[in-house]
Amino acid sequence: MSRFFNSMRDGVGFDLILVGAALLFLLVLAGLPLVYNVLMSFQQVDMFTLGSLFRPWAGFDNYVAVVQQPEFWLVTKNTLIFVFASMAGQFVLGFALAVFFAQNFPGAATIRGLFLVSWVMPGLVVGAIWSWILAGDFGVLNTILKALGLIDGTIFWKSDPAYSIWAVVIANIWLGLAFNMLLLSVGLAAIPRDLYEAAELDGANAFQRFWTITLPMMRSTIGAVLSLGLIGTLQQFDLFPAITEGGPANTSTVAGYWSWQMSFQLYDFAKGATISVMMFLLVLFASIIYVRSTRHEVRG
């Protein structure tokens, strides 16, 4: 008996308790809602069955119906544009800023700190501000672009189907930039200085140092930033109602917003759940690629 308690305090039992607590936490707060969501996507849901667990079975009807919606492929395309353009913009600009602020110049740390302001702001506030900046007739951005002579006419960022998704992408890049910069700065700080000194002595130029030292040493950080970026971008919701509301003609509707719209504007909870399950599969796929790509490092 005392051996059992001993192992609880220090040994296999203790390990199991730790793992068990984490698993229980995951199961209750993430697992059950997920299973419930998947279950709901296979059921018929209406206001009378909203509160119950067992509802009429619908099989794959919801999935077929979602794919048959006229806007399905448009939303898919928008989601891909939004995710990849946002991630690319956030990552490239974030990396550039991180490298820039890694140089030792007076005030570097302070200014880098100030960049976090964008990350602290709630998405709805950011959305409202960008909504004014991107407004058509009296927008700030249009005024600046016109003053610089870059454009003649007015660009209707929020109302022109050619630009609407990009309006949200621009705001989202701004919103996520600081987070990317911060994580990448941490990664940069972890690279030993002497590596650069040795390379410099061997005559490597700045680009070679970046390509052969910085990038390989940052591999796992970059992997983490990109996977978190993917999840964060797919989760992004606040900017859509604040800037375009998915319009015009669904040209800026992405999967996450569409799912919300189905559930809470059209009250079709089953289809809303179905779309979110589809999104989940996409994230799962991306996660598998991420885990596989970093696997050898864990073993290494």
Add this chain to the structure above:
Amino acid sequence: MKLKHLGLMAGVALGAMGMAAPAMAQVTLKIWSIDGNDRVGIADTYSKEFDEANEDIVVEYRAIPFDDLVNETLRAFATGNAPDIVSFDNPDFALFSSRGAMLDITDRVAASEIIKPENYFEGPLNSVSWDGKLFGIPKYTDTIGVFYNKDLFAKAGITEPPKTWAEFTEYAEKLTDPANNVYGATFSARAGEEGTFQFLPIIQMSGGGYDNVNTEGAAAVLDLWKKMVDNGWASKDVLSLGQWDSTGTFNSGNAAMAISGPWEIDRMVEDAKFDWGVALLPTIEEGGDRSSALGGFDWGIMSTTKHPDEAFRALEYFAAQDGRIFEEFGNIPARSDIELPVTGVALKDAALVVFQEQLQYAQPRGPHPEWQKISKAIYDAMQAALTGQMSSKDALDQAQATIKGILG
């Protein structure tokens, strides 16, 4: 915030009073509506009055933001915590009444001294009816018409407001003045209920309805709207602006005509530094069929209530106060037996006369339990056509196919 605290304290105080007088059997009525969130409105005021006037009834009033009202009520109904009385936007009412979530009050109304169906406008009354039965009463109503800037009209040499959509478009072209940042017209073709609110009347005046949207007349007017947007006679931002913001550009003199409703009047009297008037919504042919949007909220008792008699007494009290809602809250009663008082503000009084005439032509959205999906099909089609992704005819045909699928 202050109001909320006050409400809370009032609630606590009432609760204490309830406990202090245990001998008297008290009934608690839960009333939900969007009023009282940012300013005093109909539901919160009358709930409080009704509470104070009735010793045997305690009213628990809850203000819920517009966007959450339907969701919150759906959830509450599903979990058995529904309010006794709730006030919905009129197109949302059928979602509940068609599924038996609202109490059938046909017989109670027939026996009532105060609520008489024949006093209500037909459109609002339709929105609370389902399957020949009455599930609620209209709370107030509104509609849309054309606001026009008389100074700009005079400058362009136009004497009368437009009678047809073709004229509306022609005038919009004449009134457009890019040098002074003036668009000929503004309206709301937004991706949302407001977009449907403004476009459905056109489908209706062309002989169609929500179940028959691909009429030739509607496609022709949609083409005219597209022409205005394409040529810069209306801002491209009509695709994303709501009615309140869209009419804001009219008030600042940046648009010569605006389609919107009587809720704009008070702000316009303040903001607009020019002479303006209101005209009925144009028709497709001169002298053709009229229609307009029907806005406004309804009262209903939820079928799960344990106190239907007290709840109906509350509705009777609310209905008896209809004569006050214009003066106190600026809303138009949905009744033909109430004359609106003259305010003495000439522009406002003139505008209200037109809107009251327009109300006779107002037609409800639906009623249909899946109205939100039908509405999305309509505003999606409107936006697809206005952005040039599809021709007006094709877009409306697609909407018709979608709607047919919903109607089954």
